[in-house]
Amino acid sequence: MNKDLKRILSKYMVPILFIIICGVGIAIAKPPLSYLTGELARRMARNTFLVLSLIVPILAGMGINFGIPLGAMAGQIGLVFVTDWGITGIPGILVAALVGTPIAILLGNFSGRVMNKARGREMITSMMLSYFIMGVYMLFLLYFFGSIIPFSNKKILLSQGYGIKNAIKLDVAKGLDNLLNIKVDFGLMGQKVAFEIPVFTILVIAVLCVFIVWFKKTKIGHDMRAVGQDQKVSSNAGLITDKIRIQSIVISTVLACYGQIIYLQNIGTLNTYAGQDQAALYAAASLLVGGASVSKASIPNAILGTALFHLMFIVMPQAGKALTGDAMIGEYFRTFLSYGVVTVALIMHAYERQKEMAENRVKARQKMNGQKVKLKA
Structure with a gap:
């Protein structure tokens, strides 16, 4: 029983730690339930698609794809074109996805080929x-757009x-979020809870979940x-490993393109040159x-993970303000945790990998010794 408990605690140490942190933060900040639930619902709808885009490369042994900003850039380029053309609502989102998809496929293919040359170091690569x-992306947006590539909307161009x-x-x-929006209003623990659920956005995320489950059962999966x-x-079994690894990165990059479009339509504005910066870190x-x-x-x-991570994002600034009178303390704390989680998880993975390799060597040595004993007998 103790071994099972130790194994469970070791396996779920990070989520348990974050549940405790979020619980302590809520107890200190005591935010209104209406604000907490509404903000969490918005963040879940906004970010979950991007997080799910990381699963396929992990399935193929590529680790966490820190290259999803490439897909995010492709989505942002699609949104820039759509803004220039003046297409609004769902048609605009679909056109942005159509423009971004071939760019994401091209970048994903390039990324996959580079990562095949850096086996074992895919994440840092x-x-x-x-x-x-990002340098190439900025060159296009700062110089090519409006000079070589014609743009008619002067409002989005520099002077x-x-x-x-x-x-x-x-x-x-809000083109996707407002398509089917349900308002929830009820009382809980003596407080009024009211928030909106972007049902259509959640349905899109659910479709991606179904796709991932189906994909795992296909031959390529x-x-x-x-x-x-x-x-x-x-x-040795006849699989073309390089091709399969590239396919996983292409799928992830294309999904990240769609995920960034969903994220930005929820935000309503595009930070042109830095909008993709934190996509990989926060998703990972x-x-x-x-x-x-x-x-x-x-x-x-x-x-x-999306729920816990963004719950911490909501609670920590308020908890920092309640403790010290300065909300920036909470901002520093959540930034430290966001980087710290990735670092600790990578260290734990390296430790577990070394431990597994050591156990495998011991088993192999015992097997060889057993075979030698049989031969002597």
């Missing part, structure tokens, strides 16, 4: 790659006549799982908070 592509402004208001704002478990065995932290690792992740991990 994908992170560095996102910084490189020099080319280049996109730092922040632009999106015509597709089984191939990715086999490659993720052992590349040498998969290669959310997934790890839910109990996932860099070698195993599931849909429940993504949903639970």
Whole structure:
């Protein structure tokens, strides 16, 4: 029983820790339930799609894809074009997705090929790659858009006549969220709870969850799982491991493109040059908070982690203000935790991996000794 409890605590240490942190934060800040539930519902609808886009590469043994900002950039380029063309609502979101998809496929393919050259270091490679592509992205937006690529909407261009402004208001704002919106209003623990649920956005997220479950059962899903478990065995079995790994990154990048569009239509404005900066970090932290690792992740991990991570984001500034009178203390604390979770999870994974390798070596040695004893007999 003690061993089972120790194993459970070890496996779910990060989510348990965050539940305690969020519980303490709520007890200190005592935020109104209406504000807490409403803000959490908005953040869940806004961020869950992006977090789910990380699952497929983990299935293929690629670790956490810190290159999802490439997909986010593709989605943002689609939104810039849609804003220039003046397309609003759902049509604008669909056109932005259509424009972003081929860019995301191209970037995902490039990213996958680079990561195949850096086996065992995919996560740091994908992170560095996102910084490189960000330079190309900025070149397009600062110089090509409005000069080489014609733009008619002068409101989104810089005063020099080319280049996109730092922040632009999106015509597709709330296009998805307002399509089917349910208002919830009830009393709980003597407080009035009122918030809106963007049902259509949640349905889109549910469709992605169904797609991931279905995808895992397809041939390519089984191939990715086999490659993720052992590349040498998969290669000897006739699987083209490089191609399968690239496919996983392409799927993740395209999903990140859609996820960023969903995120930004909820926000309503586009931070043109920095909107994609935190996409990978916050999505990765959310997934790890839910109990996932860099070698195993599931849909429940993504949903639970998104809820806990963003609950901390809501509560900590208020808790910091209640304790010290300065909300920035809470901001510093949650920034520290968001980076800390990724760091601790990676260290734990490396430790578990070394421990597993050591156990495998001991088992192999015992097996060889057993075979030698039989031969002597």
